[in-house]
Amino acid sequence: MIYSAIIVDDEPHARRYLSELIAKDPEIKLAGEFRNGKEALNYLSSNKVDIVFLDIEMPNVNGLEVANGLTEGANQNAVIIFTTAYNQYAITAFEAQALDYLLKPFDELRFTKALNRAKTQVDLQGQDLLHHKIADLYDNFKKSKSPQIHEFVIKEKGLEFSINTSKIIAIEASGVYAILITKQKGHLYRIALNDLESNLPSSFLRIHRSSIVNLDHLSKFKYLNNSTFEFSMDNEKVYVSGRSYQSRIKSVLSEKGL
Structure with a gap:
Protein backbone atom coordinates (compact mmCIF):
# COMPACT_ATOMS: atom_id res chain seq x y z
CA MET A 1 0.00 0.00 0.00
CA ILE A 2 1.15 3.53 -0.78
CA TYR A 3 0.48 6.09 1.96
CA SER A 4 0.32 9.80 1.19
CA ALA A 5 1.93 12.28 3.57
CA ILE A 6 2.53 16.00 3.94
CA ILE A 7 4.97 18.04 6.03
CA VAL A 8 3.91 21.24 7.80
CA ASP A 9 6.78 23.14 9.42
CA ASP A 10 7.93 26.76 9.27
CA GLU A 11 11.63 25.76 9.49
CA PRO A 12 13.22 24.90 6.10
CA HIS A 13 15.86 22.60 7.60
CA ALA A 14 13.16 20.68 9.50
CA ARG A 15 11.15 20.17 6.31
CA ARG A 16 14.28 19.06 4.47
CA TYR A 17 15.22 16.57 7.19
CA LEU A 18 11.74 15.04 7.23
CA SER A 19 11.54 14.81 3.44
CA GLU A 20 14.90 12.98 3.37
CA LEU A 21 13.66 10.45 5.93
CA ILE A 22 10.35 9.96 4.13
CA ALA A 23 12.16 9.39 0.83
CA LYS A 24 13.79 6.29 2.33
CA ASP A 25 10.42 4.54 2.67
CA PRO A 26 9.06 3.32 -0.70
CA GLU A 27 5.57 3.03 0.76
CA ILE A 28 5.29 6.76 1.46
CA LYS A 29 4.45 9.34 -1.18
CA LEU A 30 5.25 12.91 -0.10
CA ALA A 31 2.30 14.91 -1.43
CA GLY A 32 3.50 18.34 -0.29
CA GLU A 33 5.51 20.53 2.05
CA PHE A 34 3.99 23.61 3.69
CA ARG A 35 5.56 26.50 5.58
CA ASN A 36 2.62 27.24 7.86
CA GLY A 37 -0.76 26.04 9.04
CA LYS A 38 -2.73 28.26 6.69
CA GLU A 39 -1.06 26.77 3.59
CA ALA A 40 -1.66 23.27 4.93
CA LEU A 41 -5.34 23.85 5.67
CA ASN A 42 -5.87 25.29 2.20
CA TYR A 43 -4.36 22.15 0.68
CA LEU A 44 -6.20 19.76 2.98
CA SER A 45 -9.55 21.38 2.24
CA SER A 46 -9.49 19.77 -1.21
CA ASN A 47 -6.94 16.94 -0.91
CA LYS A 48 -7.01 13.78 1.19
CA VAL A 49 -3.84 12.50 2.86
CA ASP A 50 -3.03 9.61 5.19
CA ILE A 51 -0.28 11.05 7.39
CA VAL A 52 0.47 14.62 8.47
CA PHE A 53 3.85 15.54 9.97
CA LEU A 54 2.89 18.65 11.87
CA ASP A 55 4.96 21.20 13.77
CA ILE A 56 3.17 22.91 16.67
CA GLU A 57 4.84 26.28 17.16
CA MET A 58 4.18 28.19 13.92
CA PRO A 59 3.13 31.81 13.34
CA ASN A 60 -0.53 32.70 12.77
CA VAL A 61 -2.15 29.25 12.39
CA ASN A 62 -0.28 26.82 14.66
CA GLY A 63 -0.14 23.04 14.47
CA LEU A 64 -2.79 22.44 17.12
CA GLU A 65 -5.20 24.61 15.15
CA VAL A 66 -4.48 22.59 12.02
CA ALA A 67 -5.05 19.34 13.92
CA ASN A 68 -8.30 20.65 15.34
CA GLY A 69 -9.42 21.56 11.82
CA LEU A 70 -9.01 17.94 10.70
CA THR A 71 -11.54 16.46 13.12
CA GLU A 72 -14.21 16.67 10.39
CA GLY A 73 -14.29 16.22 6.64
CA ALA A 74 -12.26 14.08 4.24
CA ASN A 75 -9.13 14.16 6.41
CA GLN A 76 -10.72 13.32 9.75
CA ASN A 77 -9.02 9.91 9.68
CA ALA A 78 -5.59 11.30 8.82
CA VAL A 79 -2.91 10.26 11.31
CA ILE A 80 -1.11 13.24 12.77
CA ILE A 81 2.48 13.01 13.95
CA PHE A 82 3.41 16.14 15.87
CA THR A 83 7.00 17.34 15.46
CA THR A 84 8.17 20.03 17.85
CA ALA A 85 11.09 21.31 19.87
CA TYR A 86 8.83 21.89 22.90
CA ASN A 87 7.85 19.18 25.34
CA GLN A 88 4.98 20.89 27.17
CA TYR A 89 2.17 19.64 24.96
CA ALA A 90 1.23 16.46 26.77
CA ILE A 91 3.61 14.03 25.10
CA THR A 92 2.59 11.15 27.30
CA ALA A 93 -1.06 11.51 26.31
CA PHE A 94 -0.14 10.26 22.84
CA GLU A 95 2.62 7.75 23.53
CA ALA A 96 0.21 4.82 23.85
CA GLN A 97 -1.59 5.68 20.62
CA ALA A 98 -0.72 5.59 16.92
CA LEU A 99 -0.99 9.34 16.95
CA ASP A 100 2.62 10.17 17.80
CA TYR A 101 4.81 13.04 18.98
CA LEU A 102 8.41 13.53 17.80
CA GLY A 126 -12.25 4.32 14.16
CA GLN A 127 -10.16 7.42 14.76
CA ASP A 128 -12.82 9.11 16.88
CA LEU A 129 -10.99 8.60 20.17
CA LEU A 130 -7.76 9.99 18.78
CA HIS A 131 -9.39 13.11 17.41
CA HIS A 132 -11.27 13.68 20.63
CA LYS A 133 -7.81 13.77 22.20
CA ILE A 134 -6.74 16.38 19.64
CA ALA A 135 -9.82 18.48 20.37
CA ASP A 136 -9.12 18.25 24.11
CA LEU A 137 -5.47 19.17 23.59
CA TYR A 138 -6.49 22.14 21.47
CA ASP A 139 -8.91 23.36 24.15
CA ASN A 140 -6.21 23.02 26.79
CA PHE A 141 -3.76 24.87 24.52
CA LYS A 142 -6.17 27.80 24.10
CA LYS A 143 -6.69 28.00 27.84
CA SER A 144 -2.97 27.85 28.62
CA LYS A 145 -1.69 30.16 25.86
CA SER A 146 -2.47 33.27 27.92
CA PRO A 147 -3.43 31.99 31.36
CA GLN A 148 -5.05 34.70 33.46
CA ILE A 149 -3.39 35.07 36.83
CA HIS A 150 -5.81 35.19 39.75
CA GLU A 151 -3.30 34.80 42.56
CA PHE A 152 0.42 34.97 43.22
CA VAL A 153 2.27 32.50 45.42
CA ILE A 154 4.79 34.44 47.50
CA LYS A 155 7.74 33.04 49.44
CA GLU A 156 9.13 35.30 52.14
CA LYS A 157 11.38 34.45 55.09
CA GLY A 158 10.69 30.74 54.79
CA LEU A 159 6.93 31.22 54.57
CA GLU A 160 4.70 30.60 51.56
CA PHE A 161 1.36 32.32 51.05
CA SER A 162 -0.85 33.51 48.22
CA ILE A 163 -2.13 36.96 47.28
CA ASN A 164 -5.31 37.23 45.26
CA THR A 165 -5.03 39.74 42.42
CA SER A 166 -8.10 41.54 43.77
CA LYS A 167 -6.00 42.60 46.78
CA ILE A 168 -3.27 44.13 44.64
CA ILE A 169 -3.48 47.91 44.26
CA ALA A 170 -0.57 48.36 41.88
CA ILE A 171 2.48 46.56 40.52
CA GLU A 172 5.85 48.26 40.22
CA ALA A 173 8.97 47.16 38.37
CA SER A 174 12.18 46.66 40.33
CA GLY A 175 14.94 45.12 38.27
CA VAL A 176 14.06 41.50 37.53
CA TYR A 177 11.25 41.66 40.10
CA ALA A 178 7.74 43.02 40.24
CA ILE A 179 6.60 44.58 43.51
CA LEU A 180 2.99 43.63 44.29
CA ILE A 181 1.55 46.56 46.25
CA THR A 182 -1.24 45.76 48.71
CA LYS A 183 -2.68 47.95 51.46
CA GLN A 184 -0.38 46.28 53.95
CA LYS A 185 2.97 46.22 52.11
CA GLY A 186 4.84 45.42 48.91
CA HIS A 187 5.81 41.86 48.00
CA LEU A 188 8.62 40.89 45.62
CA TYR A 189 7.72 38.47 42.80
CA ARG A 190 10.30 37.44 40.21
CA ILE A 191 8.79 38.32 36.84
CA ALA A 192 9.15 41.13 34.29
CA LEU A 193 6.21 43.49 33.85
CA ASN A 194 6.21 42.80 30.11
CA ASP A 195 5.69 39.09 30.80
CA LEU A 196 3.06 39.76 33.43
CA GLU A 197 0.94 42.44 31.79
CA SER A 198 -1.12 40.36 29.34
CA ASN A 199 -2.00 37.72 31.94
CA LEU A 200 -3.60 40.04 34.48
CA PRO A 201 -7.37 40.56 34.87
CA SER A 202 -8.93 43.38 32.85
CA SER A 203 -8.99 45.72 35.86
CA PHE A 204 -5.20 46.11 35.62
CA LEU A 205 -3.87 48.87 33.38
CA ARG A 206 -0.26 49.45 32.35
CA ILE A 207 0.31 53.19 32.68
CA HIS A 208 4.10 53.37 32.65
CA ARG A 209 7.03 51.15 31.71
CA SER A 210 7.54 50.64 35.46
CA SER A 211 3.98 50.55 36.82
CA ILE A 212 0.60 48.86 36.43
CA VAL A 213 -2.43 49.97 38.45
CA ASN A 214 -5.57 48.08 39.45
CA LEU A 215 -8.53 50.28 38.51
CA ASP A 216 -10.66 48.51 41.11
CA HIS A 217 -8.55 50.35 43.70
CA LEU A 218 -8.64 53.72 41.95
CA SER A 219 -9.81 56.68 44.10
CA LYS A 220 -9.52 59.33 41.40
CA PHE A 221 -7.55 60.30 38.35
CA LYS A 222 -6.91 63.47 36.37
CA TYR A 223 -5.31 64.50 33.12
CA LEU A 224 -2.18 66.61 33.58
CA ASN A 225 -2.30 68.45 30.21
CA ASN A 226 1.05 67.05 29.07
CA SER A 227 -0.09 63.68 27.69
CA THR A 228 0.08 62.15 31.15
CA PHE A 229 -2.46 61.14 33.80
CA GLU A 230 -2.28 61.12 37.57
CA PHE A 231 -3.79 58.10 39.31
CA SER A 232 -4.58 58.30 43.02
CA MET A 233 -5.11 54.88 44.57
CA ASP A 234 -7.07 53.93 47.67
CA ASN A 235 -3.85 53.40 49.62
CA GLU A 236 -3.15 57.11 49.03
CA LYS A 237 -0.28 56.35 46.68
CA VAL A 238 -0.12 58.39 43.45
CA TYR A 239 1.15 57.19 40.06
CA VAL A 240 1.85 59.34 37.01
CA SER A 241 1.57 57.72 33.60
CA GLY A 242 4.13 57.78 30.82
CA ARG A 243 3.38 59.88 27.72
CA SER A 244 3.57 56.90 25.38
CA TYR A 245 0.69 55.24 27.24
CA GLN A 246 -1.77 58.10 26.68
CA SER A 247 -3.75 56.46 23.87
CA ARG A 248 -4.10 53.13 25.64
CA ILE A 249 -5.13 54.79 28.91
CA LYS A 250 -7.79 56.91 27.20
CA SER A 251 -9.19 53.86 25.45
CA VAL A 252 -9.43 51.74 28.60
CA LEU A 253 -10.87 54.54 30.73
CA SER A 254 -13.49 55.19 28.06
CA GLU A 255 -14.38 51.48 27.82
CA LYS A 256 -14.88 51.36 31.58
CA GLY A 257 -16.91 54.57 31.65
CA LEU A 258 -14.42 56.39 33.85
Whole structure:
Protein backbone atom coordinates (compact mmCIF):
# COMPACT_ATOMS: atom_id res chain seq x y z
CA MET A 1 0.00 0.00 0.00
CA ILE A 2 1.15 3.53 -0.78
CA TYR A 3 0.48 6.09 1.96
CA SER A 4 0.32 9.80 1.19
CA ALA A 5 1.93 12.28 3.57
CA ILE A 6 2.53 16.00 3.94
CA ILE A 7 4.97 18.04 6.03
CA VAL A 8 3.91 21.24 7.80
CA ASP A 9 6.78 23.14 9.42
CA ASP A 10 7.93 26.76 9.27
CA GLU A 11 11.63 25.76 9.49
CA PRO A 12 13.22 24.90 6.10
CA HIS A 13 15.86 22.60 7.60
CA ALA A 14 13.16 20.68 9.50
CA ARG A 15 11.15 20.17 6.31
CA ARG A 16 14.28 19.06 4.47
CA TYR A 17 15.22 16.57 7.19
CA LEU A 18 11.74 15.04 7.23
CA SER A 19 11.54 14.81 3.44
CA GLU A 20 14.90 12.98 3.37
CA LEU A 21 13.66 10.45 5.93
CA ILE A 22 10.35 9.96 4.13
CA ALA A 23 12.16 9.39 0.83
CA LYS A 24 13.79 6.29 2.33
CA ASP A 25 10.42 4.54 2.67
CA PRO A 26 9.06 3.32 -0.70
CA GLU A 27 5.57 3.03 0.76
CA ILE A 28 5.29 6.76 1.46
CA LYS A 29 4.45 9.34 -1.18
CA LEU A 30 5.25 12.91 -0.10
CA ALA A 31 2.30 14.91 -1.43
CA GLY A 32 3.50 18.34 -0.29
CA GLU A 33 5.51 20.53 2.05
CA PHE A 34 3.99 23.61 3.69
CA ARG A 35 5.56 26.50 5.58
CA ASN A 36 2.62 27.24 7.86
CA GLY A 37 -0.76 26.04 9.04
CA LYS A 38 -2.73 28.26 6.69
CA GLU A 39 -1.06 26.77 3.59
CA ALA A 40 -1.66 23.27 4.93
CA LEU A 41 -5.34 23.85 5.67
CA ASN A 42 -5.87 25.29 2.20
CA TYR A 43 -4.36 22.15 0.68
CA LEU A 44 -6.20 19.76 2.98
CA SER A 45 -9.55 21.38 2.24
CA SER A 46 -9.49 19.77 -1.21
CA ASN A 47 -6.94 16.94 -0.91
CA LYS A 48 -7.01 13.78 1.19
CA VAL A 49 -3.84 12.50 2.86
CA ASP A 50 -3.03 9.61 5.19
CA ILE A 51 -0.28 11.05 7.39
CA VAL A 52 0.47 14.62 8.47
CA PHE A 53 3.85 15.54 9.97
CA LEU A 54 2.89 18.65 11.87
CA ASP A 55 4.96 21.20 13.77
CA ILE A 56 3.17 22.91 16.67
CA GLU A 57 4.84 26.28 17.16
CA MET A 58 4.18 28.19 13.92
CA PRO A 59 3.13 31.81 13.34
CA ASN A 60 -0.53 32.70 12.77
CA VAL A 61 -2.15 29.25 12.39
CA ASN A 62 -0.28 26.82 14.66
CA GLY A 63 -0.14 23.04 14.47
CA LEU A 64 -2.79 22.44 17.12
CA GLU A 65 -5.20 24.61 15.15
CA VAL A 66 -4.48 22.59 12.02
CA ALA A 67 -5.05 19.34 13.92
CA ASN A 68 -8.30 20.65 15.34
CA GLY A 69 -9.42 21.56 11.82
CA LEU A 70 -9.01 17.94 10.70
CA THR A 71 -11.54 16.46 13.12
CA GLU A 72 -14.21 16.67 10.39
CA GLY A 73 -14.29 16.22 6.64
CA ALA A 74 -12.26 14.08 4.24
CA ASN A 75 -9.13 14.16 6.41
CA GLN A 76 -10.72 13.32 9.75
CA ASN A 77 -9.02 9.91 9.68
CA ALA A 78 -5.59 11.30 8.82
CA VAL A 79 -2.91 10.26 11.31
CA ILE A 80 -1.11 13.24 12.77
CA ILE A 81 2.48 13.01 13.95
CA PHE A 82 3.41 16.14 15.87
CA THR A 83 7.00 17.34 15.46
CA THR A 84 8.17 20.03 17.85
CA ALA A 85 11.09 21.31 19.87
CA TYR A 86 8.83 21.89 22.90
CA ASN A 87 7.85 19.18 25.34
CA GLN A 88 4.98 20.89 27.17
CA TYR A 89 2.17 19.64 24.96
CA ALA A 90 1.23 16.46 26.77
CA ILE A 91 3.61 14.03 25.10
CA THR A 92 2.59 11.15 27.30
CA ALA A 93 -1.06 11.51 26.31
CA PHE A 94 -0.14 10.26 22.84
CA GLU A 95 2.62 7.75 23.53
CA ALA A 96 0.21 4.82 23.85
CA GLN A 97 -1.59 5.68 20.62
CA ALA A 98 -0.72 5.59 16.92
CA LEU A 99 -0.99 9.34 16.95
CA ASP A 100 2.62 10.17 17.80
CA TYR A 101 4.81 13.04 18.98
CA LEU A 102 8.41 13.53 17.80
CA LEU A 103 10.46 15.80 20.02
CA LYS A 104 13.16 17.62 18.04
CA PRO A 105 15.91 16.72 17.49
CA PHE A 106 14.82 13.14 16.76
CA ASP A 107 16.86 10.48 14.96
CA GLU A 108 15.98 8.14 12.10
CA LEU A 109 15.18 5.24 14.43
CA ARG A 110 12.60 7.28 16.36
CA PHE A 111 11.14 8.59 13.11
CA THR A 112 10.83 5.08 11.65
CA LYS A 113 9.06 3.88 14.77
CA ALA A 114 6.55 6.71 14.53
CA LEU A 115 6.02 6.17 10.82
CA ASN A 116 5.37 2.45 11.23
CA ARG A 117 2.84 3.16 13.96
CA ALA A 118 1.18 5.69 11.67
CA LYS A 119 0.93 3.15 8.84
CA THR A 120 -0.71 0.67 11.19
CA GLN A 121 -3.18 3.28 12.34
CA VAL A 122 -4.09 4.26 8.78
CA ASP A 123 -5.00 0.63 8.18
CA LEU A 124 -7.34 0.66 11.15
CA GLN A 125 -10.77 2.20 11.40
CA GLY A 126 -12.25 4.32 14.16
CA GLN A 127 -10.16 7.42 14.76
CA ASP A 128 -12.82 9.11 16.88
CA LEU A 129 -10.99 8.60 20.17
CA LEU A 130 -7.76 9.99 18.78
CA HIS A 131 -9.39 13.11 17.41
CA HIS A 132 -11.27 13.68 20.63
CA LYS A 133 -7.81 13.77 22.20
CA ILE A 134 -6.74 16.38 19.64
CA ALA A 135 -9.82 18.48 20.37
CA ASP A 136 -9.12 18.25 24.11
CA LEU A 137 -5.47 19.17 23.59
CA TYR A 138 -6.49 22.14 21.47
CA ASP A 139 -8.91 23.36 24.15
CA ASN A 140 -6.21 23.02 26.79
CA PHE A 141 -3.76 24.87 24.52
CA LYS A 142 -6.17 27.80 24.10
CA LYS A 143 -6.69 28.00 27.84
CA SER A 144 -2.97 27.85 28.62
CA LYS A 145 -1.69 30.16 25.86
CA SER A 146 -2.47 33.27 27.92
CA PRO A 147 -3.43 31.99 31.36
CA GLN A 148 -5.05 34.70 33.46
CA ILE A 149 -3.39 35.07 36.83
CA HIS A 150 -5.81 35.19 39.75
CA GLU A 151 -3.30 34.80 42.56
CA PHE A 152 0.42 34.97 43.22
CA VAL A 153 2.27 32.50 45.42
CA ILE A 154 4.79 34.44 47.50
CA LYS A 155 7.74 33.04 49.44
CA GLU A 156 9.13 35.30 52.14
CA LYS A 157 11.38 34.45 55.09
CA GLY A 158 10.69 30.74 54.79
CA LEU A 159 6.93 31.22 54.57
CA GLU A 160 4.70 30.60 51.56
CA PHE A 161 1.36 32.32 51.05
CA SER A 162 -0.85 33.51 48.22
CA ILE A 163 -2.13 36.96 47.28
CA ASN A 164 -5.31 37.23 45.26
CA THR A 165 -5.03 39.74 42.42
CA SER A 166 -8.10 41.54 43.77
CA LYS A 167 -6.00 42.60 46.78
CA ILE A 168 -3.27 44.13 44.64
CA ILE A 169 -3.48 47.91 44.26
CA ALA A 170 -0.57 48.36 41.88
CA ILE A 171 2.48 46.56 40.52
CA GLU A 172 5.85 48.26 40.22
CA ALA A 173 8.97 47.16 38.37
CA SER A 174 12.18 46.66 40.33
CA GLY A 175 14.94 45.12 38.27
CA VAL A 176 14.06 41.50 37.53
CA TYR A 177 11.25 41.66 40.10
CA ALA A 178 7.74 43.02 40.24
CA ILE A 179 6.60 44.58 43.51
CA LEU A 180 2.99 43.63 44.29
CA ILE A 181 1.55 46.56 46.25
CA THR A 182 -1.24 45.76 48.71
CA LYS A 183 -2.68 47.95 51.46
CA GLN A 184 -0.38 46.28 53.95
CA LYS A 185 2.97 46.22 52.11
CA GLY A 186 4.84 45.42 48.91
CA HIS A 187 5.81 41.86 48.00
CA LEU A 188 8.62 40.89 45.62
CA TYR A 189 7.72 38.47 42.80
CA ARG A 190 10.30 37.44 40.21
CA ILE A 191 8.79 38.32 36.84
CA ALA A 192 9.15 41.13 34.29
CA LEU A 193 6.21 43.49 33.85
CA ASN A 194 6.21 42.80 30.11
CA ASP A 195 5.69 39.09 30.80
CA LEU A 196 3.06 39.76 33.43
CA GLU A 197 0.94 42.44 31.79
CA SER A 198 -1.12 40.36 29.34
CA ASN A 199 -2.00 37.72 31.94
CA LEU A 200 -3.60 40.04 34.48
CA PRO A 201 -7.37 40.56 34.87
CA SER A 202 -8.93 43.38 32.85
CA SER A 203 -8.99 45.72 35.86
CA PHE A 204 -5.20 46.11 35.62
CA LEU A 205 -3.87 48.87 33.38
CA ARG A 206 -0.26 49.45 32.35
CA ILE A 207 0.31 53.19 32.68
CA HIS A 208 4.10 53.37 32.65
CA ARG A 209 7.03 51.15 31.71
CA SER A 210 7.54 50.64 35.46
CA SER A 211 3.98 50.55 36.82
CA ILE A 212 0.60 48.86 36.43
CA VAL A 213 -2.43 49.97 38.45
CA ASN A 214 -5.57 48.08 39.45
CA LEU A 215 -8.53 50.28 38.51
CA ASP A 216 -10.66 48.51 41.11
CA HIS A 217 -8.55 50.35 43.70
CA LEU A 218 -8.64 53.72 41.95
CA SER A 219 -9.81 56.68 44.10
CA LYS A 220 -9.52 59.33 41.40
CA PHE A 221 -7.55 60.30 38.35
CA LYS A 222 -6.91 63.47 36.37
CA TYR A 223 -5.31 64.50 33.12
CA LEU A 224 -2.18 66.61 33.58
CA ASN A 225 -2.30 68.45 30.21
CA ASN A 226 1.05 67.05 29.07
CA SER A 227 -0.09 63.68 27.69
CA THR A 228 0.08 62.15 31.15
CA PHE A 229 -2.46 61.14 33.80
CA GLU A 230 -2.28 61.12 37.57
CA PHE A 231 -3.79 58.10 39.31
CA SER A 232 -4.58 58.30 43.02
CA MET A 233 -5.11 54.88 44.57
CA ASP A 234 -7.07 53.93 47.67
CA ASN A 235 -3.85 53.40 49.62
CA GLU A 236 -3.15 57.11 49.03
CA LYS A 237 -0.28 56.35 46.68
CA VAL A 238 -0.12 58.39 43.45
CA TYR A 239 1.15 57.19 40.06
CA VAL A 240 1.85 59.34 37.01
CA SER A 241 1.57 57.72 33.60
CA GLY A 242 4.13 57.78 30.82
CA ARG A 243 3.38 59.88 27.72
CA SER A 244 3.57 56.90 25.38
CA TYR A 245 0.69 55.24 27.24
CA GLN A 246 -1.77 58.10 26.68
CA SER A 247 -3.75 56.46 23.87
CA ARG A 248 -4.10 53.13 25.64
CA ILE A 249 -5.13 54.79 28.91
CA LYS A 250 -7.79 56.91 27.20
CA SER A 251 -9.19 53.86 25.45
CA VAL A 252 -9.43 51.74 28.60
CA LEU A 253 -10.87 54.54 30.73
CA SER A 254 -13.49 55.19 28.06
CA GLU A 255 -14.38 51.48 27.82
CA LYS A 256 -14.88 51.36 31.58
CA GLY A 257 -16.91 54.57 31.65
CA LEU A 258 -14.42 56.39 33.85
